[in-house]
Amino acid sequence: MLELTKTIYKGASFLVSKTDASYLFTPEDFTDEHKMIGRTARQFIEKEVAPYSEEIENQNFDLVVKKLRKAGSLGLLAHSIPEAYGGLGLDKISKGIVGEMIGPSGGYGAAHSNHTCIATLPITYFGTEEQKKKYLPKMASGEYIGAYCLTEPNAGSDALSSQTTARLNEEGTHYILNGTKLYITNAAFSDTFIIYAKVDGDHFTAFIAEKGFPGLTLGPEENKMGIKGSSTRSVILEDCLIPAENLLGEIGKGHAIALNVLNLGRFNLGSACMGAAKYGFKKAVQYTGERKQFGKTIAEFPATKEKVAKMAARIFAAESIQYRTAGLLEEALGDLYETNDRNTVSKRLSEFAAECAICKVFGSETLDYVADEALQLFGGAGFIKDYGIEQVYRDSRINRIFEGTNEINRLLIPTHLFRKTLKGDLNLKTKVHEAMLQLQNPESSPYTGPLSSERERIDLIRNLFLVCSGLAYDSFGANLADEQETLMRLADLAIGLFAAESAVYRTIKAVEKNGKENEAVKIGLAEAFLEEVMWDAERLSRTLVSQLTADDHSRQLQKLIIRECTRLQASDNNFLRNRSIADYQNEHGEFSS
Amino acid sequence: MNIYVLLKRTFDTEEKITLSNGKINEDGAEFIINPYDEYAVEEAIQVRDAHGGEVTVVTVGNEEAEKQLRTALAMGADKAVLINIEDDVENGDQYTTAKILSEYLKDKDADLIIGGNVAIDGGSGQVGPRVAELLDIPYITTITKLTIEGQNVSVVRDVEGDSETIETQLPLLVTAQQGLNEPRYPSLPGIMKAKKKPLDELELDDLDLEEDDVEAKTKTIEIFLPPKKEAGRVLQGDLADQVKELTGLLRTEAKVI
Numbered sequence: 001m002l003e004l005t006k007t008i009y010k011g012a013s014f015l016v017s018k019t020d021a022s023y024l025f026t027p028e029d030f031t032d033e034h035k036m037i038g039r040t041a042r043q044f045i046e047k048e049v050a051p052y053s054e055e056i057e058n059q060n061f062d063l064v065v066k067k068l069r070k071a072g073s074l075g076l077l078a079h080s081i082p083e084a085y086g087g088l089g090l091d092k093i094s095k096g097i098v099g100e101m102i103g104p105s106g107g108y109g110a111a112h113s114n115h116t117c118i119a120t121l122p123i124t125y126f127g128t129e130e131q132k133k134k135y136l137p138k139m140a141s142g143e144y145i146g147a148y149c150l151t152e153p154n155a156g157s158d159a160l161s162s163q164t165t166a167r168l169n170e171e172g173t174h175y176i177l178n179g180t181k182l183y184i185t186n187a188a189f190s191d192t193f194i195i196y197a198k199v200d201g202d203h204f205t206a207f208i209a210e211k212g213f214p215g216l217t218l219g220p221e222e223n224k225m226g227i228k229g230s231s232t233r234s235v236i237l238e239d240c241l242i243p244a245e246n247l248l249g250e251i252g253k254g255h256a257i258a259l260n261v262l263n264l265g266r267f268n269l270g271s272a273c274m275g276a277a278k279y280g281f282k283k284a285v286q287y288t289g290e291r292k293q294f295g296k297t298i299a300e301f302p303a304t305k306e307k308v309a310k311m312a313a314r315i316f317a318a319e320s321i322q323y324r325t326a327g328l329l330e331e332a333l334g335d336l337y338e339t340n341d342r343n344t345v346s347k348r349l350s351e352f353a354a355e356c357a358i359c360k361v362f363g364s365e366t367l368d369y370v371a372d373e374a375l376q377l378f379g380g381a382g383f384i385k386d387y388g389i390e391q392v393y394r395d396s397r398i399n400r401i402f403e404g405t406n407e408i409n410r411l412l413i414p415t416h417l418f419r420k421t422l423k424g425d426l427n428l429k430t431k432v433h434e435a436m437l438q439l440q441n442p443e444s445s446p447y448t449g450p451l452s453s454e455r456e457r458i459d460l461i462r463n464l465f466l467v468c469s470g471l472a473y474d475s476f477g478a479n480l481a482d483e484q485e486t487l488m489r490l491a492d493l494a495i496g497l498f499a500a501e502s503a504v505y506r507t508i509k510a511v512e513k514n515g516k517e518n519e520a521v522k523i524g525l526a527e528a529f530l531e532e533v534m535w536d537a538e539r540l541s542r543t544l545v546s547q548l549t550a551d552d553h554s555r556q557l558q559k560l561i562i563r564e565c566t567r568l569q570a571s572d573n574n575f576l577r578n579r580s581i582a583d584y585q586n587e588h589g590e591f592s593s
Numbered sequence: 594m595n596i597y598v599l600l601k602r603t604f605d606t607e608e609k610i611t612l613s614n615g616k617i618n619e620d621g622a623e624f625i626i627n628p629y630d631e632y633a634v635e636e637a638i639q640v641r642d643a644h645g646g647e648v649t650v651v652t653v654g655n656e657e658a659e660k661q662l663r664t665a666l667a668m669g670a671d672k673a674v675l676i677n678i679e680d681d682v683e684n685g686d687q688y689t690t691a692k693i694l695s696e697y698l699k700d701k702d703a704d705l706i707i708g709g710n711v712a713i714d715g716g717s718g719q720v721g722p723r724v725a726e727l728l729d730i731p732y733i734t735t736i737t738k739l740t741i742e743g744q745n746v747s748v749v750r751d752v753e754g755d756s757e758t759i760e761t762q763l764p765l766l767v768t769a770q771q772g773l774n775e776p777r778y779p780s781l782p783g784i785m786k787a788k789k790k791p792l793d794e795l796e797l798d799d800l801d802l803e804e805d806d807v808e809a810k811t812k813t814i815e816i817f818l819p820p821k822k823e824a825g826r827v828l829q830g831d832l833a834d835q836v837k838e839l840t841g842l843l844r845t846e847a848k849v850i
């Protein structure tokens with residue numbers, strides 16, 4: 001469905017080199033089918049799920065399962081399953097679109113996404129022919145609902161320290177599993193459970209268990225803060241018998257499944273969060289357009305407009321990174337539906353690990369930000385259940401925790417780069433050197449054409465990231481992994497860079513196609529977002545420089561950063577720009593770009 | 594059964610209408626299948642599924658309408674025909690559309706033709722009846738129930754909120770009213786299949802029509818937006834005084850009594 005020129009684009013390369021708008025997939029590149037898929041998914045949520053939100057919130061799981069089956073009958077569970085196994089084998093853009101549209105549905109959405117992503121993908125990408133034949137058609141239709149069981153009481157973020165054991169029985173027919181899996185989504189109504197356990201206490205391995213396998217029981221339902229419509233229980237394995245043929249992948253290679261599948265899970269979580277953020281935003285815009293105080297609608301106050309503009313700008317960036325990443329994932333994975341080569345699958349699934357981690361972190365934090373501001377704009381009504389924004393706020397919070405906490409995901413981003421450097425895949429030293437030179441002697445007006453000054457700012461952010469990475473590498477070398485304060489800030493620089501670059505280059509692509517006049521809205525949104533990222537980048541890089549260098553060098557470098565940031569930071573009409581962004585959004589009554 | 598659906602591409606119901614240069618502004622607007630035509634598509638699919646046959650969706654419009662035809666195909670229609678008049682007709686009206694449709698349909702041996710009761714943009718409700726007149730077949734408008742047994746048809750139609758049951762025979766043209774059914778939305782497999790279903794494009798030439806044959810019978814003099822809605826007013830004082838004031842305002846200001 002998607003036609004992108006095959007590029008030599010490699011994971012995390014945005015950190016070290018410039019991008020090109022033509023490589024970027026954007027929502028403006030959707031095909032008619034993409035749009036139709038989006039409309040169907042949206043209608044499904046609006047007509048089949050939203051009207052039942054109270055029952056779903058009250059944990060009527062029979063109803064949730066019924067809705068999942070209905071989704072199955074519309075193909076909404078089958079997009080990422082190959083055609084040969086009863087699925088549709090659609091591209092990753094379609095996956096992202098469905099994820100976005102399901103996003104606003106809170107607990108239902110968590111159940112839906114958990115099933116299509118981390119519960120199904122292990123079989124899709126690592127299952128044997130027999131396993132795929134047996135499970136995938138039923139998972140595509142919703143006849144089977146799945147769970148993914150990695151977390152344990154003593155193995156959360158440190159998932160590979162699992163204490164669950166597996167041992168082949170004497171007859172060689174079954175593995176005997178013992179252990180407890182904690183906080184397992186969909187547990188109450190799942191038919192399949194992807195379980196990770198250590199064979200002979202040592203070799204981390206994945207298994208497919210089914211409801212009713214002897215020795216598999218469920219703990220009580222957890223009493224959660226949000227996404228109440230999804231079930232969360234422990235899965236208890238007491239001499240649980242799993243047929244030997246249900247071993248998934250290879251013995252000792254469970255980590256390749258567990259972690260690689262999470263990459264797609266994190267991408268999808270970003271899509272869902274972005275969709276939910278649009279929903280919260282729409283509610284806020286509609287409410288503030290009606291509620292009056294001091295003789296005016298709340299929407300008319302400039303303070304409200306600034307909030308609306310900032311929310312819209314962040315949503316625009318989130319949308320831009322999601323579909324950019326979808327395009328990248330499609331390039332890496334599009335032709336893998338048929339393959340049985342697990343090494344290639346693992347490699348391609350992990351190629352864009354940094355981008356997927358950014359989708360997860362940026363998406364979940366965008367949603368938290370929007371949910372909080374939207375609730376605030378409701379005033380007292382925001383705190384009252386009847387208005388519905390309170391649930392958006394509660395449902396949002398989990399996204400920063402599961403599928404790897406945002407801290408764990410942040411750590412992963414710069415570490416990914418340093419690992420490539422250590423492996424010799426990347427010459428960081430040269431890149432850092434070049435960045436430093438550009439910081440010291442910036443080329444005047446290096447770009448022509450639309451958004452040329454925005455392009456310069458993106459380059460500056462990248463140079464700041466590189467210079468700080470170089471300092472960190474020089475200061476700590478192999479011990480860098482222990483320097484989390486530094487890694488967190490490098491991650492934030494990287495996230496800002498990827499998000500701002502995606503928003504700006506998406507806008508450039510649109511302007512090149514439709515002209516500046518017709519894309520004024522995108523230009524405004526991209527600038528508003530870039531402004532925030534620039535302030536963050538200045539603060540982050542100055543903090544790092546002050547901590548990583550000695551006095552003299554530090555002072556010089558600080559001056560350089562201040563000089564360059566001040567030179568390039570956006571102009572004097574930012575307040576007015578934000579007001580007009582809000583006017584446009586208010587007029588549309590929902591997020592629009 | 595040979596079933597045809599008349600379908601129009603219209604503004605999304607959530608679109609705000611604006612004018613520029615005395616014309617309705619279409620830039621950046623979202624378009625949909627006319628909602629009443631969606632009932633028609635749904636009904637056609639249900640009739641086909643119950644009685645066999647084929648559903649062909651026809652539209653008169655421009656290239657852009659292909660999207661709405663694809664949507665109908667994704668819902669489950671078998672074939673689609675776009676009669677593209679972009680290069681031939683500048684100012685068409687209901688006569689134009691009906692004339693073109695009837696020329697297209699005249700040799701198709703349609704058993705059942707289903708249209709929407711009205712298009713939500715023009716709102717004339719004329720195209721269906723005009724097509725039936727030109728084809729010289731019976732028609733029933735604003736239907737809410739359709740039952741077919743052999744050649745016999747029983748129809749319930751909505752008459753200003755009341756209902757009326759009519760019995761007739763095929764061939765027949767009906768127009769769909771809200772309540773006829775709950776239109777499905779396309780499934781993902783349906784969307785992927787729609788790509789491969791036939792969508793033919795015709796022009797006036799292909800129907801042996803000249804521009805003069807379809808010239809509009811009406812002329813648009815002016816297009817204007819409805820007056821802006823004023824904020825509501827809350828009347829104060831004694832109930833009796835309020836009633837007096839209200840009746841006064843209804844006479845002098847709103848001029849409705």
Ligand SMILES: Cc1cc2nc3c(=O)[nH]c(=O)nc-3n(C[C@H](O)[C@H](O)[C@H](O)COP(=O)(O)OP(=O)(O)OC[C@H]3O[C@@H](n4cnc5c(N)ncnc54)[C@H](O)[C@@H]3O)c2cc1C
Nearest residue numbers: 148149150151156157183184185232401402403404405407
């Ligand atoms: C509603 C819900 C649904 C869930 N669904 C599933 C599911 O379906 N399947 C599944 O397997 N799991 C599931 N989980 C588990 C979830 O993935 C874990 O809760 C999550 O990975 C965090 O692990 P933990 O709770 O043990 O927290 P911990 O690992 O104990 O973390 C506590 C805090 O310490 C921080 N921290 C941890 N390690 C480090 C470090 N090295 N450096 C710096 N900071 C660190 C974390 O960021 C966090 O802030 C679910 C959880 C919830 C709440």
Ligand SMILES: Cc1cc2nc3c(=O)[nH]c(=O)nc-3n(C[C@H](O)[C@H](O)[C@H](O)COP(=O)(O)OP(=O)(O)OC[C@H]3O[C@@H](n4cnc5c(N)ncnc54)[C@H](O)[C@@H]3O)c2cc1C
Nearest residue numbers: 291292293294298301303304376377378379380381383384
């Ligand atoms: C749990 C709870 C307990 C409460 N207890 C009491 C109580 O005991 N006694 C009592 O009297 N009240 C009480 N309240 C009411 C509370 O004080 C009000 O909800 C609060 O003052 C906000 O008013 P509002 O809800 O009308 O919001 P609004 O005034 O409608 O505000 C909506 C949004 O618009 C913003 N806004 C409003 N005006 C402007 C402006 N001029 N410029 C820019 N932004 C603006 C607000 O900051 C807010 O974000 C309670 C409310 C709750 C939820």
